[in-house]
Structures are given as C-alpha cells and as structure tokens.
Amino acid sequence: MTSTLENESKEANTLKNGQPRPVKVELFSSERRRPPKKAGMEQHFGPTDPKIDALKLPVIGKPLTKLFKSRPFQFMMILPNQAIFWIVIIGGIIGGSYAMPAGENNFGTVITWFIWFCLIFIMIVGVGRAWCMMCPFGGFAEWVQRHTFWKRTIKPITANWKWPEKMAKFGILPAVGTFIFLTWIEEFFNIAGPGYPIFTSLMVLGIVATALTVMLLFERRTFCRYLCPLTGLIGSAGATGMVAGFRTRDRDKCLACQTKDCMRGSEKGYGCPWFEWPGSASSNLMCGLCTECMKNCPEDNVGLFLQPPLTSVIKPDRRRTDVGIAVVALLGLVVFQQFNALSPYQSLDNWLNSHTGFQFGAYGYPNPIDYLGIIALAALVPLLLTGIITLLVAKKTTTQVTETKDSGPRVVPSSGGVALLEAPVAQSTTKTVKTSQFKTWFVALAYGIIPLMASDYLARQLPKFLSNSPRIIAAISDPFDKGWNLFGTAKLHIANQHILLGNGVVVVQMVVVGIGLLASLYATNKIVKNELVQVSKNALATRAITLLYVLALGVAVGGLYYPMHAAF
Amino acid sequence: MTQVLDSKSKNGPLSNSLDSAHPSVRIIKEKCAGCQECVTRCPVGALDMDPHKWVALADSSICVGCRQCERTCPYGAIHVAGPMIVGPSGPLNLYHPKGLIGDVTEIRQGFTSWDEAIAEANRCLDCPDPTCMLGCPAHNAIPDFIAAIRAKDLNAAHAVLEKTSMWPDACSRVCDWKTQCEGSCTWSLAGGEPVAIGRLERFITDQMAVKDIEVTSDAAKGITVAIVGAGPAGLSAATQLVKAGAAVTIYERDRNTGGVMSWGIPSYVLPDQIVDRPIESLIKAGVTLKTGVALGRDIHIEDLKKQYSAVILTHGASTPIKLPLPGVDLAGVEDATYFLTNAKSELAKEKPEAIYDGANVVVLGAGNTAMDVARSARRLGAKVIAIDWMKEEFAKVRPDEIQEARDEGVKVNFGNTVESIVGQNGVVAGVVIRTTTQKSASQLPRLTKEPGTTHHCDKVILAMGYRVEDLGEAKLPKLPHPPQKPKGPIPDRRWIGSGILNSPYTKVGNLALARESMLEDARLPISDGIWAAGDVLVGPSTVVSAMAQGREAARALIEALSSPKSKKK
Structure with missing residues (x-):
C-alpha cells in the first residue's frame, strides 16, 4: 500500500x-x-527593482565597494556623531549656566536643536535611512551588544529575545508611539525650546539608555526596527529618498543560495540586523545601510542601489498598513507642533490644565489631553477625507472568500497492523463577500502624502536653523560653557548673526511645504493612475478629487506657517 | 473524532489545546522576508508564496507538524502549533529468553516482515533537506534507502548504503541512533518519535546480505597501503582502497579481526558472522592480512613507510582505564576485555556452561561495555550488580541497553561508586560502595557524606572505558585530540539552514557538528604519507565514526597519491 x-x-x-x-x-x-516559487515575482519586483548600482558605477564604484567591505566602515561613520553626542551629554550636565538665556550658546543645545534636528530631515528626504547608518544611539548600543567596535564577534551580550508576534503585527506603530511620547517629553520640559541644556543631555542619555537596554534584551537591532522614536519617521518619510538600499543584483542567485549568509551571518559579517533580505527588498523602508549583507554575500551579489526620488512612495507593490497609519499620525503630530505656536492653543491648554489639575510648578504644557487630542484630530482629517473619497469614487467590489475546514486525520490500519494517519481531507466552501475598499485607498493615498508630511517636518525645524545655526561657530570653542576659547571663535560676531529671520523664514517654510506639496501631488497622481483608477468608478473624477484633497491638505499645513510667524 | 497518535502525548508537545487535532501554521507577515528557506524545505509542500506581499503562505490542512519551517526560518517568522501527524513507530520485536544461561540468540530482532518495514518507511517524510543524513556520522543517504524499501528494491537499497558504509549490518545493531540518525530525524527535532532508521537499515541487511567488495575504479592502481589495526576504521579504509584498485596489507595484533567488535561486543548483540564478513570479503578481493603482529613490537612505522606508498594507522583505543583503587590487584579483579574474551569463548561453545554459577559479580561502570559484561556474566550464571558514579539521567549509555540489562536481571545502580575492593587471603571478598551526587551533565559526580556500605562479591570487573595506549610507537604525537567543538567560529550555514542546530528538544545537532570535525581531521595526514583514523585519532568513540573516518582517510589518501590520468570504470 x-x-x-x-x-x-x-x-x-x-x-x-x-x-x-x-x-x-x-x-x-x-x-x-x-x-523556489517564482509566480508573481516579475510583477512584484519589476516596478521597484532599481537600475543604478552605485557599486558598479565608473570611477566611484570600486572605491565604494572597498570602503563598504571594510569592517571599520560603519564605525568610522558613527564615531563623529558618537563623539558629538557624548559632548552634548557631558556638556549639558557640567555646563550650561542657568543665569544666561537658557541654552542659547550651549554646544549641546545648538548642535542638537539648531542643526541636527534640521539636517536630519534633509538626509531623510534626500537619502532615506542615512541617519540610521551613522546613528550614535543604536550604534553605541550595538557596540555594547557585540562587545566590539567593528569586529565580527560570536556571542552577543543579549538575552536574544524575539520581538513578540503580538507587537510585530503593528509594525512601526509602536515606534510612532514612542516618538509621540518623546515629543511630549520634549515639549513638557521645553527641551528643544531651547530650554536648559541639561534637559537635552538627559533626553539624549535617555535615548541611549533605552537603546542599550532593548539591545541587551532583544536580538539584533530590534530597537532600531520596532521601537526607536525616529524609525517610524525615517522609514516613512524616507520613502522619498534616492537610496534604495542594499539589494540583490540577481534575484535568481539569491533564491538558489544554500547559505543565506546575508540573513544568518558568516565569518565575514553579522546577519542582517534589520531583519531584511536583499533578495526581496522592494522599498527602502527598513534597510539601515549597515553594509553587513554585502560583506557576507559569498557570491558578491549585493549592490547599493539608487532610485529616482519618490520611488518608494509611488511604486511599492506591497503597501504597508502600518506605514499608512504612521504617516497620518506623524502628520497629526507635526500639525500639533504648528498649532501649539498659535494663541488659541495657549488658552486651550491653560483651560485644560486648570480643569484637570495638570500643573506642576512652572510645568504643565502641554496637557496630554490636548496633545493627544489635537494629534488625533489632525490625523483624523486625512482619514475622514480618504473615507469620503472612497465613498464617492471607489468601485464597489466583491471578493471570493474560501473557508477551509478539515475533517481531522483519519486512522488507516496497514496490513502490518501498524496504524497510519492519513492527511485530513480539506473541505472548502467559497462565498462572495463585499469588500471594503477603504483600506486600499487609505493606505495608497497615505503614501501619497509622505512628501508633504516630510516637508512639513523640515519646515517646522527651519526657524531654529535659519535664525540660530551660526551659533555653532562660537559653541564649538566652548563646548562645556567654561569660558574656553578652543578655536578662537567664542566671541566672534558672526556667531550672533542670523541667516534669516521673521518673514523671510515664513517664506522659506512655505516654499519648502510647497515643494513637498508639489511632490505629493505628483506622487498621488501616479499612485492613482497605477493603482486606484482600476478600482474607481470614474478615472477623471478620482484624479480630480484626490489631487484636490492633497492640495487642500498642503495649503492648510503650509498656510499655518503664516500665523505662526516663524515661531520656534 | 479520531485520535491523533503520537508518542509524547495525546496532542503532541506543542499543541495549544486538547481540542487541536491538527497542526496549524502561523506566519508573522511583518517578519517574513520571503527568502523561501521554509518553502524549499517543506516535505509535504504545505508552503507557498503570496505573490503580492512576497511572504510565505501556509496551507495548514496539508501540514504534518514536523516544524522544519520553524527551525530553518532565519527571522523566526513562522510558527507551528499542534500535533505531529504521524503514527507510532513499529514494534521492537525483542526476544525474551526463557532461561538465560548460555543463550546467545540476538535480543533485538528488528523488523520481521515487509509490512512492518514498509509501515515504518512510510513514517519517513523524505525531507528535501534531510537532517538524518547530517546526524549519521557516515552521512548515509538515509531517505534514499528508505525510499528503496518502500519500492521493495533491495538492490537499490544496498547500492545506496554501499556508497558510505561497508558495515551496515553491524551499524544497524550497535549504533546509538538516539544521538545520531534517529536523534536528528525531523520528528525527533520536533519532540516526537523518530523514524526507526536503525531498524530499517537492519531490515535491508537481514533481507539481503551485503555484497562482496568489487573493484570499481583504478584511481588507486599501483598504490600500496599498510593498515595497522583491523577494527572498523581499518577495515573501512581497506574497503575504500580495494574498491579503487589499491594493494592493501592489514596488520592486526590480535588473532581475530574486528577490533572492539570482535572482543568487546557479545554475539547476542552482534553475531559473529557479521563481524567476520568484511575481512572475508576483503581477503577474497586480494587483501593480505597479517595477524599476531603488534605495532612497536613486531612492526615499526618507519619500516612501513619505506615498504608501502602510504600507511593508515587505525589501531584504536584498547587500553582499559584502570582506577588506582585499593585492592585492584586482588585475584578476582579483571578488566572488561579479558572477561569478555573469556565469556565469548565459553558462550561460543555448543553447550555453554554456567561457569560463574552463584557468583556475585560487581561491574564497575555502566557504559555500553559494562552492560555487555554484565549481560554476559548473567548468561554464565552470575548474580550481577553494575555500579556507575553518574546520575542515571546524565549517563551516556544507550537507555535501551540498560533496560535490556535490567530485564535480564542485572541490577544497575547509578549514583554509586566503589571506594575500595576488600579481599581475604589475596582474593576479592567485597567492595565498599559510596553514594555520589551530580548536579549537571557537565559536572563530575561528587561523593556524599554518607558512610560506605560493604557489598560482598566474588568477582570485580573493571569496565570504566578505554584509552589509547600510551607506550612507544602506538602513541602518536599530539593524538588523540577529540574535538570538543566544531571547527571554525560559526557553523556552516547549510547546517544552520537544515534546522538541526535549532531544536528546543535536543542538542543532537551540536554533537553531529562536532563529529564533522573528526571526519575533517581524518582526511589530513598526520605526517608525510601517514594517515590516522578511528579511536586512535579522536579517542574512544563509536564504530560508525571509526568506519567513516577510515573511509575519509582512505579517500584523502587516494586523492593525494593517485595519478591524474586514472579514470573510473
């Protein structure tokens, strides 16, 4: 038998x-x-497979390859940032005269809030996860976890927990949550105000300590992928970036690979800390640009690919719901940060504080109710508008849903008297259900407003940068506020200059948001054409209404900068 | 509702509830990177790919719960809950002697019918990435010979075995399958009952004897090789060399060949004709055998090097470990080799006598050799106690051998040690026994504070294990060097991908990987033109490891010395 x-x-x-x-x-x-299964591979990866491999370009390709293959490379990228942030931490604790206008020339304040928090958005929008490559928070924690600066060690110092399935279901949303929480802390203690330098130090120390704790408990870069306050922002906003990440040169080779050294690690490097696989990367969402995969690959089959800007916004075949929700939540957050600069907000916050007893001496802003409430309301706007759009123009569709029930295993005696189990017989019933198009439309259109959201964050940081970034010239000569003059620049007049003030800043802000709006209109138009038109009732109406929606959002967020008067 | 049959529990070790009668597969889409490590390994084809999300898709109704997907996933993105869909293993078919005295019938009978064998073979999933092959120290192509059983093709089965093993009839009797092939079976790795690979291999050799050796290539034509030691390593090396056309001379210290299999393993476990089969076949194929010739005494390595193209040293580890116990020199204290040799010759008689009738025998040690000693003593009429200082759960002896010994009336006492042997008039009268404790497998047992008790006995047999002889030429420089860990800082990723290293139920994968280093060691000559294999290379080990190392040493020798012009027939 x-x-x-x-x-x-x-x-x-x-x-x-x-x-x-x-x-x-x-x-x-x-x-x-x-x-390996290949059905649908072309269709899935075709649109997002980038063509330009930076490591194969003439002139720079070979030196770049050599650079990325060297183990100390990432350490060298992290080191300057690591030094800067430890100076920030120490400088804020031992320096920062409280008599002066708080933190105006303190190195920590200047470098963190006047320069870093603006430059990072340019990096995000232009490149993607460039910051992650050189991040001193995750980087430091990883040095401790690996107990080396750049060598390939075998037994990491970690409890090696896996990120739980219940949390993994939510993707980057917990990270968005930590960002919203961190921003509240930052607002509450007026850290980026700028406030007392020591608060900046403690905040940075807190991030480092959190990263370290999570790295000592969880495997690889679980912190960076799922919890880091910046990862949600960098991952989603970074979809506009031109670096596609480390990806396969030949996918068939990857599928045939017996070892998957890029994922499991080898003598040459660690398995991907970000839990990615070069063979299946189709957006730049999660590649942290750490170079471990291309160090490991025994077939030299991993390249660093470049893509036209907005590719990961427009093209991914697999759109993630968590990214969609993250985009509107982050938009809600930045809109809060615009709204809180307006006088009605002050009244609201004071009123809430007096009625909820949320006041601790001089500290009480922002009341968590208005903080979360305004974020939620602002996030609800694109949600509701998308809902209306779906109701108006989305085609009603149905899907076949197949339910399979198995009859349980059947015992079949063999002639030898030993019972065998036969695989159960599956009984399938198929029924037709109405499918809601909302999720499809919401997620696709949420991706479309990524450029707008990113530009709004950049614009929000501009007043600090444009008015105060020259202070760094003086601050580097006296990083610990001890009256030093290391480079002779501590008293330079130019340090008190402003690049731009007042209305000039507002204009720049609106231009920046305007560029973001144009990019979002372009992206939304493409997304609608590629994905939504075929599930809409009327192509023209769909294009019109979605573009109008984006325009309205853009005008609203950009327009807010006018009454804000370049507030910090 | 039909009952799911499996060995550990009603519903398998990982089921969520008593009602789950079928395994269910969960894929954490956020973590799945679409690498298809699981898809390409699923034995039953329950996994597919979602073409839109490029993540794995599972059809739980097909899943049999072997959990290979779970073990191979680099990012822990797939989980299986529920029972394993496989029936229980076939019967052991143990022979229970009515009267033990002089009975040398094989205790383990193996499968006795094609129906039993095929029913067992049907439990094999024919895995695309078979971990059983990794667990087997000789890397037998196990799924292939099991497939041949299903097809009732004994010739094909033997052809598969012959590639890697010259003694399948022995290995399928003496191997410790639990730490090797069966322990690595995907069902074992999932916490269940493995395919009875040992008994299936045995069934093949029971139904059709292993064929005589044939010369199949001339890759080693013109090469002359001296092999020192006719145990499993030496005979395996000789087989490999003869098949390739080499001229082989085997030097053996004892009168019989087979090494530990000749003097160490009793015939009710391993029948004599199986021990003798390979050397008979080798002699028929033209090998010269010189017995009664000892290394260092009658022959010297330097002379052999001059006489032959190459030398393979496989003289094993036959020196018994002797404890410096008070009273160890009393009359009535013997080492296991001496006892087993005498027992074997008595039991080989047509009407063996109960030469130890009524004697109280104490066996020091409860390893495989000690069990052989104890059971042989029982067959010669003795009352036997075996004593071992380790805790039973940490003991390395095959659990089925302990059970068989106990069934035959041997008292096996773990957690005890002999402090001294007491005598009267120069003859053994008793042993003083102390109790021990042991906290973990890696710690040595320690004496407790309890006072010793005296146990009266007439004979003490030392069966504490063996070591490589350390006198003269027999001791090789820097050997033995049993590798404790696999070579290289990171395991071969193909081993990692197979999932054998990733079972929450067993560490058999680590053992298998460490054994791999031994095979690599055997390939390297220990000096110019001299190879070593088996216990002499790695310390006291197993028959199958010795056989595999002998094969690899011979292969390496052939590669090193053969002319590039020779071609296979």
Missing part, C-alpha cells in the same frame, strides 16, 4: 519535483530541495 504521506512521485528514484534522484550522495543536494 502506498502511504498518503508520500510525495507526488510514486517511484523511489524520482524526487518530489520530478527530477531523477541524484546518484551522488551529497549532504546538501540542491536537487532534493523544492524549487
């Missing part, structure tokens, strides 16, 4: 996939393994 546990081939000398059983005894015969 033949067992129902037997494979498709009934003959002893044929393998499952129909190939003849190999004659040679090989421990890891690829002929035994099932061939």
Whole structure:
C-alpha cells in the first residue's frame, strides 16, 4: 500500500519535483530541495527593482565597494556623531549656566536643536535611512551588544529575545508611539525650546539608555526596527529618498543560495540586523545601510542601489498598513507642533490644565489631553477625507472568500497492523463577500502624502536653523560653557548673526511645504493612475478629487506657517 | 473524532489545546522576508508564496507538524502549533529468553516482515533537506534507502548504503541512533518519535546480505597501503582502497579481526558472522592480512613507510582505564576485555556452561561495555550488580541497553561508586560502595557524606572505558585530540539552514557538528604519507565514526597519491 504521506512521485528514484534522484550522495543536494516559487515575482519586483548600482558605477564604484567591505566602515561613520553626542551629554550636565538665556550658546543645545534636528530631515528626504547608518544611539548600543567596535564577534551580550508576534503585527506603530511620547517629553520640559541644556543631555542619555537596554534584551537591532522614536519617521518619510538600499543584483542567485549568509551571518559579517533580505527588498523602508549583507554575500551579489526620488512612495507593490497609519499620525503630530505656536492653543491648554489639575510648578504644557487630542484630530482629517473619497469614487467590489475546514486525520490500519494517519481531507466552501475598499485607498493615498508630511517636518525645524545655526561657530570653542576659547571663535560676531529671520523664514517654510506639496501631488497622481483608477468608478473624477484633497491638505499645513510667524 | 497518535502525548508537545487535532501554521507577515528557506524545505509542500506581499503562505490542512519551517526560518517568522501527524513507530520485536544461561540468540530482532518495514518507511517524510543524513556520522543517504524499501528494491537499497558504509549490518545493531540518525530525524527535532532508521537499515541487511567488495575504479592502481589495526576504521579504509584498485596489507595484533567488535561486543548483540564478513570479503578481493603482529613490537612505522606508498594507522583505543583503587590487584579483579574474551569463548561453545554459577559479580561502570559484561556474566550464571558514579539521567549509555540489562536481571545502580575492593587471603571478598551526587551533565559526580556500605562479591570487573595506549610507537604525537567543538567560529550555514542546530528538544545537532570535525581531521595526514583514523585519532568513540573516518582517510589518501590520468570504470 502506498502511504498518503508520500510525495507526488510514486517511484523511489524520482524526487518530489520530478527530477531523477541524484546518484551522488551529497549532504546538501540542491536537487532534493523544492524549487523556489517564482509566480508573481516579475510583477512584484519589476516596478521597484532599481537600475543604478552605485557599486558598479565608473570611477566611484570600486572605491565604494572597498570602503563598504571594510569592517571599520560603519564605525568610522558613527564615531563623529558618537563623539558629538557624548559632548552634548557631558556638556549639558557640567555646563550650561542657568543665569544666561537658557541654552542659547550651549554646544549641546545648538548642535542638537539648531542643526541636527534640521539636517536630519534633509538626509531623510534626500537619502532615506542615512541617519540610521551613522546613528550614535543604536550604534553605541550595538557596540555594547557585540562587545566590539567593528569586529565580527560570536556571542552577543543579549538575552536574544524575539520581538513578540503580538507587537510585530503593528509594525512601526509602536515606534510612532514612542516618538509621540518623546515629543511630549520634549515639549513638557521645553527641551528643544531651547530650554536648559541639561534637559537635552538627559533626553539624549535617555535615548541611549533605552537603546542599550532593548539591545541587551532583544536580538539584533530590534530597537532600531520596532521601537526607536525616529524609525517610524525615517522609514516613512524616507520613502522619498534616492537610496534604495542594499539589494540583490540577481534575484535568481539569491533564491538558489544554500547559505543565506546575508540573513544568518558568516565569518565575514553579522546577519542582517534589520531583519531584511536583499533578495526581496522592494522599498527602502527598513534597510539601515549597515553594509553587513554585502560583506557576507559569498557570491558578491549585493549592490547599493539608487532610485529616482519618490520611488518608494509611488511604486511599492506591497503597501504597508502600518506605514499608512504612521504617516497620518506623524502628520497629526507635526500639525500639533504648528498649532501649539498659535494663541488659541495657549488658552486651550491653560483651560485644560486648570480643569484637570495638570500643573506642576512652572510645568504643565502641554496637557496630554490636548496633545493627544489635537494629534488625533489632525490625523483624523486625512482619514475622514480618504473615507469620503472612497465613498464617492471607489468601485464597489466583491471578493471570493474560501473557508477551509478539515475533517481531522483519519486512522488507516496497514496490513502490518501498524496504524497510519492519513492527511485530513480539506473541505472548502467559497462565498462572495463585499469588500471594503477603504483600506486600499487609505493606505495608497497615505503614501501619497509622505512628501508633504516630510516637508512639513523640515519646515517646522527651519526657524531654529535659519535664525540660530551660526551659533555653532562660537559653541564649538566652548563646548562645556567654561569660558574656553578652543578655536578662537567664542566671541566672534558672526556667531550672533542670523541667516534669516521673521518673514523671510515664513517664506522659506512655505516654499519648502510647497515643494513637498508639489511632490505629493505628483506622487498621488501616479499612485492613482497605477493603482486606484482600476478600482474607481470614474478615472477623471478620482484624479480630480484626490489631487484636490492633497492640495487642500498642503495649503492648510503650509498656510499655518503664516500665523505662526516663524515661531520656534 | 479520531485520535491523533503520537508518542509524547495525546496532542503532541506543542499543541495549544486538547481540542487541536491538527497542526496549524502561523506566519508573522511583518517578519517574513520571503527568502523561501521554509518553502524549499517543506516535505509535504504545505508552503507557498503570496505573490503580492512576497511572504510565505501556509496551507495548514496539508501540514504534518514536523516544524522544519520553524527551525530553518532565519527571522523566526513562522510558527507551528499542534500535533505531529504521524503514527507510532513499529514494534521492537525483542526476544525474551526463557532461561538465560548460555543463550546467545540476538535480543533485538528488528523488523520481521515487509509490512512492518514498509509501515515504518512510510513514517519517513523524505525531507528535501534531510537532517538524518547530517546526524549519521557516515552521512548515509538515509531517505534514499528508505525510499528503496518502500519500492521493495533491495538492490537499490544496498547500492545506496554501499556508497558510505561497508558495515551496515553491524551499524544497524550497535549504533546509538538516539544521538545520531534517529536523534536528528525531523520528528525527533520536533519532540516526537523518530523514524526507526536503525531498524530499517537492519531490515535491508537481514533481507539481503551485503555484497562482496568489487573493484570499481583504478584511481588507486599501483598504490600500496599498510593498515595497522583491523577494527572498523581499518577495515573501512581497506574497503575504500580495494574498491579503487589499491594493494592493501592489514596488520592486526590480535588473532581475530574486528577490533572492539570482535572482543568487546557479545554475539547476542552482534553475531559473529557479521563481524567476520568484511575481512572475508576483503581477503577474497586480494587483501593480505597479517595477524599476531603488534605495532612497536613486531612492526615499526618507519619500516612501513619505506615498504608501502602510504600507511593508515587505525589501531584504536584498547587500553582499559584502570582506577588506582585499593585492592585492584586482588585475584578476582579483571578488566572488561579479558572477561569478555573469556565469556565469548565459553558462550561460543555448543553447550555453554554456567561457569560463574552463584557468583556475585560487581561491574564497575555502566557504559555500553559494562552492560555487555554484565549481560554476559548473567548468561554464565552470575548474580550481577553494575555500579556507575553518574546520575542515571546524565549517563551516556544507550537507555535501551540498560533496560535490556535490567530485564535480564542485572541490577544497575547509578549514583554509586566503589571506594575500595576488600579481599581475604589475596582474593576479592567485597567492595565498599559510596553514594555520589551530580548536579549537571557537565559536572563530575561528587561523593556524599554518607558512610560506605560493604557489598560482598566474588568477582570485580573493571569496565570504566578505554584509552589509547600510551607506550612507544602506538602513541602518536599530539593524538588523540577529540574535538570538543566544531571547527571554525560559526557553523556552516547549510547546517544552520537544515534546522538541526535549532531544536528546543535536543542538542543532537551540536554533537553531529562536532563529529564533522573528526571526519575533517581524518582526511589530513598526520605526517608525510601517514594517515590516522578511528579511536586512535579522536579517542574512544563509536564504530560508525571509526568506519567513516577510515573511509575519509582512505579517500584523502587516494586523492593525494593517485595519478591524474586514472579514470573510473
């Protein structure tokens, strides 16, 4: 009797996939393994496979390859930032005269809030996860976890917990949550105000301590992928970026690979700390640009690919719901930061504080109720508008839903008297259900407003940068507020100059948001054309209403800068 | 509702509830990177890819719960809950002697019918990435010979075995499958009952004897090789060399060949004709055998090097470990080799006598050799106690051998040690026994504070294990060097991908990987033109490891010395 546990081939000398059983005894015969599935591969990856491999470009390709293959590379990128942020931490604690206008020339304040928090958005929008490559928070924690600066060590110092399934379901949303929480802390203590330098130090120290704790508990860069306050922002806003990340040069080679050194690690490097696979990367959402995969690949099959800006906004076949929700939540957050600069907000906050007793000496702003409430309301706007759009123009569709119930295993006695179990027989019932198009439309259109959201964050940081960034010239000569003059620049007049003030700043802000708006209009138009028109009732109406929606959002967020009067 | 049958519990070790009668597969889409490590390995084809999200898709109704997908996933993105869909293993078919005296019938009978064998073979999933092959120290192509059983093709089965093993009839009797092939079976790795690979291999050799050796290539034509030691390593090396056309001379210290299999393993476990089969076949194929010739005494390595193209040293570890116990020199204290040799010759008689009738025998040690000693003593009429200082759960002996010994009336006492042997008039009268404790497998047992008790006995047999002889030429420089860990800082990723290192139920994968280093060691000559394999290379080990190392040493020798012009027939 033949067992129902037997494979498709009934003959002893044929393998499952129909190939003849190999004659040679090989421990890891690829002929035994099932061939990888490729159906839909072209359609899924075709649109997002970038064409330009920076490592194969003339002149710079070879030096870049050599640079990325060297183990100290990432350490060298992190080191300057690491030094800066430790000076920030120490400088804020030992320096920062409280008599002066708080933090105006303190190195920590200047470098963090007047320069870093603006430059980072340019990096995000232009490149993607460039900051992650050189991040001193995750970087520091990783040095401790690996107990080395750049060597390949074997036993990391960590409890090696896996990020729980219940949390993984939410993707980057917990990270958005930590960002919203951190921003509240930052507002409450007026850290970026700028406030007392020591608060900046403590905040940075807090981020480092959190990153370190999570890295010592969880495997690899779980912190960076799921919890870091910046990861939600960088990942979603970074979709506009031109660096696609480290990806496969030949996907068939990746599928045939027996070792998957890029994921598991090898003597040459660590397995991907970001839990990615170059063979299946189709957006720049999660590649942290750490270079471990291309160090590991035994086939030299990993390149650093470049893509036209907005590619990861427009093109991904797999749109993530968590990213969609993150985008509107982050938009809500930045809109709060615009709204809180307006006088009605002050009244609201004071009123709430007096009625909820949320006042601790001089500290009480922002009341968590108005903080979360305004963010939620602001996030609800694109949500509701998308809902209305869906109601108006989305085609009503139905889907076939198949439910499979199995009858349970059946016991079949063999003639030898030994009972065998036959695989259960599946009984399927298919029914037709109405599908809601809302999720499809919401997520697609949320991706479309990424450029607008990103530009709004950049614009929000501009007043600090434009009015106060020259202060760095003086601050570097006296990083700890001890009256030093290390480079002779502590008293330079130019440090008190402003690049731009007042209305000039507002104009720049609106221009920046305007550029973001144009990019969002462009992206939304493409997304609608590629994905939504076929599920809409009327192509023209759909294009019109979605572009109008984006325009309205853009005008609203950009317009807010006018009454804000370049507030910090 | 039909009951799911599996060995550990009603519903398998990982089921969520008593009602779950079927495994269910959960894929954490956020973590799945679409690498298809799981898809390409699923034995039953329950995994596919979602073409839109490029993540794995599972059809739980097909899943049998082997959990290979879970073990291979680099990012822990797939989980299986529920029972394993596989029936229980076939019967052991143990022979229970009515009267033990002089009975040398094989205790383990193996499968006795095609139906039993095929029913067992049907439990094999024919895995695309078989971990059983990794667990087998000789890397036998296990799924292939099991497939041949299903097809009732004994010739094909033997052809598969012959590639890697010259003694399948022995290995399928003496191997510790739990730490090797069966322990690495995907069902074992999932916490269940493995395919009875040992008994299936045995069934093949029971139904059709291993064929005589044939010369199949001339890759080693013109090469002359001296092999010192006719145990599993030496005979395996000789087989490999003869098949390739080499001229082989085997030097053996004892009168019989087979090494530990000849003097160490009793015939009710391993029948004599199986021990003798390979050397008979080798002699038929033209090998010269010189017995009664000892290394260092009658022959010297330097002379052999001059006489032959190459030398393979496989003289094993036959020196018994002797404890410096008070009273160890009393009359009536013997080492296991001496006892087993005498026991074997008595039991080989047509009407063996109960030469130890009524004697109280104490066996020091409860390892495999000690069990052989104890059971042989029982067959010669003795009352037997075996004493071992380790805690039973940490003991490395095969659990089925302990059970068989106990079934035959041997008292096996773990957690005890002999402090001294007491005598009267120069003859053994008793042993003083102390109790021990042991906290973990890696710690040595320690004496407790309890006072010793005296146990009266007439004979003490030392069966504490063996070591490589350390006198003269037999001791090789820097050997033995049993590798404790696999070579290289990071395991071969193909081993990692197979999932054998990633079972929450067993560490058998680590053992298998460490054994791999031994095979690599055997390939390297220990000096110019001299190879070593087996216990002499790695310390006291197993028959199958010795056989595999002998094969690899011979292969390496052939590669090193053969002319590039020779071609295979």
